Amino acid sequence: MTATRPTRRQFVTTAAAGASASLFPRPLLAQGSQPRIVVVGGGFAGATAARFLKRADPRLDVTLVEPNPIFAACPFSNEVIAGLRDMRAQLFGYDRIAAAGVAVVHQAATAVDGRARSVTLGNGTKLGYERLILAPGSDLRFDALPGYDEGAAERMPHAWKAGDQTLLLRRQLEAMEDGGTVVMALPALPYRCPPASYERASLIAYYLKTRKPRSKLVVLDAKDTFSMQRLFENAWQELYPNLEWVPVSSGGNPTSVDAAAMTVSSDFDTYKAAVANIIPPQKAGRIAELAGTADRTGWCPVDPVTFESHLAPGIHVLGDAAIAGAVPKSAFAANAVAKICAAAVAKLVFGERPAPPKFVNTCYSLAAPDYGFSIVGVYHPVNGQWLEVEGAGGVSPADAPRMFRSQEAKFANGWFNAITSEIFG
Amino acid sequence: MARTLINVPPKAKRGQIIEIKTLISHVMETGYRRDETGAPIPRDIINLFVCSYNGTEIFRADLHQAIAANPFITFFTVATETGTLEFRWTDDNGQVEKASARITVE
Amino acid sequence: MVAAMQAYRGGQRPATVMDRIAKGFSDDEIKAIAAWFAAQR
Ligand SMILES: Cc1cc2nc3c(=O)[nH]c(=O)nc-3n(C[C@H](O)[C@H](O)[C@H](O)COP(=O)(O)OP(=O)(O)OC[C@H]3O[C@@H](n4cnc5c(N)ncnc54)[C@H](O)[C@@H]3O)c2cc1C
Ligand code: HEM
Numbered sequence: 001m002t003a004t005r006p007t008r009r010q011f012v013t014t015a016a017a018g019a020s021a022s023l024f025p026r027p028l029l030a031q032g033s034q035p036r037i038v039v040v041g042g043g044f045a046g047a048t049a050a051r052f053l054k055r056a057d058p059r060l061d062v063t064l065v066e067p068n069p070i071f072a073a074c075p076f077s078n079e080v081i082a083g084l085r086d087m088r089a090q091l092f093g094y095d096r097i098a099a100a101g102v103a104v105v106h107q108a109a110t111a112v113d114g115r116a117r118s119v120t121l122g123n124g125t126k127l128g129y130e131r132l133i134l135a136p137g138s139d140l141r142f143d144a145l146p147g148y149d150e151g152a153a154e155r156m157p158h159a160w161k162a163g164d165q166t167l168l169l170r171r172q173l174e175a176m177e178d179g180g181t182v183v184m185a186l187p188a189l190p191y192r193c194p195p196a197s198y199e200r201a202s203l204i205a206y207y208l209k210t211r212k213p214r215s216k217l218v219v220l221d222a223k224d225t226f227s228m229q230r231l232f233e234n235a236w237q238e239l240y241p242n243l244e245w246v247p248v249s250s251g252g253n254p255t256s257v258d259a260a261a262m263t264v265s266s267d268f269d270t271y272k273a274a275v276a277n278i279i280p281p282q283k284a285g286r287i288a289e290l291a292g293t294a295d296r297t298g299w300c301p302v303d304p305v306t307f308e309s310h311l312a313p314g315i316h317v318l319g320d321a322a323i324a325g326a327v328p329k330s331a332f333a334a335n336a337v338a339k340i341c342a343a344a345v346a347k348l349v350f351g352e353r354p355a356p357p358k359f360v361n362t363c364y365s366l367a368a369p370d371y372g373f374s375i376v377g378v379y380h381p382v383n384g385q386w387l388e389v390e391g392a393g394g395v396s397p398a399d400a401p402r403m404f405r406s407q408e409a410k411f412a413n414g415w416f417n418a419i420t421s422e423i424f425g
Numbered sequence: 426m427a428r429t430l431i432n433v434p435p436k437a438k439r440g441q442i443i444e445i446k447t448l449i450s451h452v453m454e455t456g457y458r459r460d461e462t463g464a465p466i467p468r469d470i471i472n473l474f475v476c477s478y479n480g481t482e483i484f485r486a487d488l489h490q491a492i493a494a495n496p497f498i499t500f501f502t503v504a505t506e507t508g509t510l511e512f513r514w515t516d517d518n519g520q521v522e523k524a525s526a527r528i529t530v531e
Numbered sequence: 532m533v534a535a536m537q538a539y540r541g542g543q544r545p546a547t548v549m550d551r552i553a554k555g556f557s558d559d560e561i562k563a564i565a566a567w568f569a570a571q572r
Binding site: 358360362374376378389391392393394396404407408411 | 553
């Protein structure tokens with residue numbers, strides 16, 4: 001266990017801690033003791049939350065629990081897959097977060113006891129908390145698409161968690177003979193960052209067009225419509241005759257895979273793949289389920305102001321794992337809601353009332369290296385649910401000149417640099 | 426008017442239970458929309474699906490609003506003899522879309 | 532900054548995303564954001 005933690009006083013649990021710990025509890029803390037906040041998951045949401053908690057109130061004793069010493073970011077990993085970017089540009093360490101006064105513990109959380117208010121780590125350590133923040137991201141469901149399990153993912157990568165899987169898909173594309181068919185399978189909603197699957201299709205098509213001109217890409221999709229569809233379809237029409245999108249109404253729903261035979265089946269056809277990229281259905285990270293914060297859908301319903309779980313008091317859920325009205329499963333939103341939650345928790349532990357929040361989400365997608373577009377939403381809570389502010393947001397204009405697209409591609413890079421340096425820099 | 430997909434196993438053993446899958450993509454008109462002049466646009470959905478096996482009807486479905494824009498219908502039957510499965514979809518305008526598949530039963 | 536945001540909102544200032552973003556904020560909210568930024572320096 002890495003101990004960059006300042007020493008702290010033991011918190012004495014009172015009977016009130018478990019029972020009345022709903023929205024606005026009275027202060028539970030003795031004078032001078034530091035409220036302990038444990039954050040599980042050091043991705044976009046968790047790492048932001050840890051850092052901003054400390055910034056919101058230096059009195060807070062903040063521990064960040066994350067098994068990996070290096071974080072591999074998903075945004076822009078599609079460029080790595082297409083050979084347009086070095087994987088090293090995706091990797092971030094936790095030194096600066098530790099330097100900001102957060103205790104960073106490189107362990108996985110394995111259990112949560114909501115009554116005793118403690119988290120158990122892989123090495124058996126127990127951490128007590130006044131407030132727990134879970135930000136474990138999405139887990140892939142290896143029981144949802146027949147034939148697609150963890151073993152199959154070694155031959156047919158998902159690359160939906162950045163890291164080795166990203167590089168595996170990259171190497172397979174590079175090694176593929178010109179003329180081979182790449183097959184992608186996309187799930188139904190909700191899942192982590194749907195636009196990224198169409199960005200990936202575009203960038204794989206870009207790679208094939210420039211390096212494997214006799215190859216083609218078939219995209220089997222469990223959906224008929226998706227975000228920024230017109231923009232993507234226009235780009236495909238203009239740039240990628242080698243990309244065939246088969247939506248559900250054309251029989252594209254992926255129903256099973258056979259990793260040994262390298263085939264992907266829909267209800268009506270079986271496709272032989274030289275390279276297969278299978279994005280399976282998803283759910284909240286396992287620890288969220290273990291903590292009792294996930295509902296039957298596999299995701300975690302939360303309060304819009306505090307991101308406190310509707311199912312488990314004292315536990316907040318952020319990022320992909322949460323289901324919060326219209327809030328998208330993006331790194332941008334994960335970062336934004338983490339700031340909202342950090343501000344709320346910093347108030348709640350002292351019995352104060354959090355301010356009503358509002359935030360912006362902007363997701364950039366690249367159809368080619370110099371061809372970007374975006375979708376914007378401004379979000380506010382209305383009657384306990386996150387809604388988009390009407391009249392704001394929307395997608396990039398469909399008829400914009402290429403100059404506009406290349407500007408947005410540049411701004412996309414700027415966004416990634418800004419968000420990652422805010423969190424990890 | 427539409428595009429259809431069917432999936433019937435090309436071969437089966439006599440008495441075997443086989444799964445049949447069908448999909449029609451059809452430009453749906455819900456009947457709830459209005460045109461620029463405010464006049465309601467007439468409903469146009471697939472309202473009937475029928476499958477027959479060597480001329481005998483083996484499956485029929487009456488379809489209504491709020492089922493699917495592009496109905497995906499899957500059902501099971503018993504492979505009795507070599508022959509043809511015929512599929513017919515009918516929409517509100519009375520247009521009929523047809524498809525068929527051969528099955529060899531051993 | 533208040534002027535810039537209002538111009539984005541009204542479509543008078545060239546933008547890729549800021550027009551879509553600014554439309555989500557009222558004058559009071561824009562003033563509050565500007566005041567917050569001013570206080571950071
Ligand atoms: C290919 C791709 C491209 C994308 N592009 C974009 C984009 O351009 N813009 C955008 O905004 N979003 C994008 N996204 C979405 C974005 O990556 C996610 O929405 C974002 O990472 C969610 O943040 P998170 O903190 O919830 O989860 P993550 O960032 O996945 O972080 C979760 C962390 O929790 C840790 N963890 C899990 N379980 C435990 C446990 N039990 N104990 C301790 N730690 C645990 C994990 O190790 C991980 O570090 C993309 C996603 C993909 C797959
Ligand atoms: C409420 C939050 C925000 C405020 C107050 C704000 C403010 C501003 C201001 C004042 C400018 C003009 C800068 C100048 O001309 O010198 C600007 C430009 C810009 N901002 Fe924001 N901004 C916000 C959110 C965002 C977000 C979320 C993004 C997306 C990642 C973004 C991306 C841009 C871009 C790309 C420009 C250049 C103009 C354009 O192409 O639209 N901003 N912003």
